[in-house]
Amino acid sequence: MRTCARWWGHGGLPLRSGILLLLIPPFLLGLQLLVVGPRLPRAARLGVGEREGAVAFSVISIEPERNSRHRGSPSRLPGLEGEEEGEQEVEVEDGERREGARAYEDENEMLSRQVGPRTLEVQSWAEEEPSFTAELNRIITYITNPQLNCSRVLSPGQTQASQPPAGPPHWLLCAEDWLLPAADAPCVAYSFxxxxxxxxxxxxxxxxxxxxxxxxxxxxxxxxxxxGNSLASNHGDGGGVSQHKMWLEWRVARKRTHKTRGSPGSVSQTLADIMAALGHHTVHFLYADLLSAEWRVFQNWIESGTLQSIHHLVATVHLQWAGFEVGGTDEEVLRYWFSVLQGLRASGLKLIHGSAGEGHSVLKQTVASAHSSYTLSWVNTRR
Incomplete structure (x- = not known):
C-alpha cells in the first residue's frame, strides 16, 4: 500500500506516460496528412464549386451601367467643336467602353458586338507628333488601296455585270453573286x-x-x-424613281416620335427614320454626295448601327474644308476623317474602288499629291 501511494501520489512515470499516449494519435494523424496529402487526387483537395482547369475571376457586374452616358459627337475628339444643345445622349453599354475588358470572348462573340451600334473610336496620331503630311498620307493610302477585289462589277450606266473596266470608272458596284440580292427578293436603292x-x-x-x-x-x-416632303406622297411611282424633297440629318432628336410607314416628316431626317417611314429594313444600294456633310452622317451611321442595313455604298468625300460641324486644327480634322474611315471599315464596309475628283485643295491648302474629293465604293461583308 505504501509503495502504491508513493508511486501515484508523487506523480510518477505512469501518469506522464498516459498523457503522452493521448497526444501521440493526433500527432501521427497530422504527420500522415502532411506526407500523404499532396499525393491525393486533385479533385479530393478542391473546394466546393472548384473544378480542375477552371479560371478564377470575380464577377463585378453582369448588368450594363444604365446611368453611363456617352455623347456621340466629335466633341470627344481633340480640337473638334462641341454638339449643339438638344442632341440626344446615346447610351453605351459598359462592355463597349471598357476596351479589352472581355478578352476571353471568342471570335463569334466579338463579331456580334462589332456589327451593332458602336462608339466612334478616335485613332492615334500617325506619328508621335501631329503632322499634316503624315495624317493626310494615311488617308490617301486608305482611299487608293481597295480592301476587296471583285471579279465581276457593275460600272456606271451598265445593266450587266462584267469584269472591271480598263479605264478608271467613277464608281463600281461589286456584282459577286453572294453580294447581290436574289433575283426573286426585293431590292431597294436610295440616292442622295x-x-x-x-x-x-x-x-x-x-x-x-x-x-x-x-x-x-x-x-x-x-x-x-x-x-413634296412627305415620303408617302411619292412612294410607288409605277416602277419609276420615287422623288422626295428631303435630305439626310445626322443629329438625333432628344424626343423622337414613333415613325410609321409613309408618315409625313420634316425636310431633314436621319437615314434610320427615312427607312422606317418607307417601311424598309435594308437598303441594297445607296448613293450619296452630301457636299461635305458626309463625315457627320457617316459618324451617325457608325454609332447608330445603321450601316448594317446598307449593303453597297457609293459616296463622295470632300476634303476642301473640314465639313459641317467639324472643327479644330488641320491635323485634328484629318485625324477625325481617318477615324471615320476606320469606323466604316470596322463596321464591315470593305473598300472596292476609289476615284479622284477635280482640284488639289485639302483644307484650303494646295496639295499636289491629293485631290479635293474622292468617290468611294464600299460593300458590306458582314450583313
Whole structure:
C-alpha cells in the first residue's frame, strides 16, 4: 500500500506516460496528412464549386451601367467643336467602353458586338507628333488601296455585270453573286444628290429591278415638278424613281416620335427614320454626295448601327474644308476623317474602288499629291 501511494501520489512515470499516449494519435494523424496529402487526387483537395482547369475571376457586374452616358459627337475628339444643345445622349453599354475588358470572348462573340451600334473610336496620331503630311498620307493610302477585289462589277450606266473596266470608272458596284440580292427578293436603292450626278447610278439600279428612291431638298426636280416632303406622297411611282424633297440629318432628336410607314416628316431626317417611314429594313444600294456633310452622317451611321442595313455604298468625300460641324486644327480634322474611315471599315464596309475628283485643295491648302474629293465604293461583308 505504501509503495502504491508513493508511486501515484508523487506523480510518477505512469501518469506522464498516459498523457503522452493521448497526444501521440493526433500527432501521427497530422504527420500522415502532411506526407500523404499532396499525393491525393486533385479533385479530393478542391473546394466546393472548384473544378480542375477552371479560371478564377470575380464577377463585378453582369448588368450594363444604365446611368453611363456617352455623347456621340466629335466633341470627344481633340480640337473638334462641341454638339449643339438638344442632341440626344446615346447610351453605351459598359462592355463597349471598357476596351479589352472581355478578352476571353471568342471570335463569334466579338463579331456580334462589332456589327451593332458602336462608339466612334478616335485613332492615334500617325506619328508621335501631329503632322499634316503624315495624317493626310494615311488617308490617301486608305482611299487608293481597295480592301476587296471583285471579279465581276457593275460600272456606271451598265445593266450587266462584267469584269472591271480598263479605264478608271467613277464608281463600281461589286456584282459577286453572294453580294447581290436574289433575283426573286426585293431590292431597294436610295440616292442622295443635288447636282444630278446620280443619273447613271439610278439607271443601273433601276435595271436591276430595285425600288428606287431619290432624295433632293431642292424645290423642284429636273422636269420642274414640285416635290413634296412627305415620303408617302411619292412612294410607288409605277416602277419609276420615287422623288422626295428631303435630305439626310445626322443629329438625333432628344424626343423622337414613333415613325410609321409613309408618315409625313420634316425636310431633314436621319437615314434610320427615312427607312422606317418607307417601311424598309435594308437598303441594297445607296448613293450619296452630301457636299461635305458626309463625315457627320457617316459618324451617325457608325454609332447608330445603321450601316448594317446598307449593303453597297457609293459616296463622295470632300476634303476642301473640314465639313459641317467639324472643327479644330488641320491635323485634328484629318485625324477625325481617318477615324471615320476606320469606323466604316470596322463596321464591315470593305473598300472596292476609289476615284479622284477635280482640284488639289485639302483644307484650303494646295496639295499636289491629293485631290479635293474622292468617290468611294464600299460593300458590306458582314450583313
Amino acid at each position: 444628290s443635288m447636282d444630278g450626278g446620280d443619273a447613271e447610278f439610278l439607271k443601273t439600279v433601276s435595271a436591276l429591278g430595285c425600288e428606287v428612291h431619290c432624295f433632293d431638298p431642292s424645290n423642284s426636280d429636273a422636269s420642274g415638278r414640285h416635290l
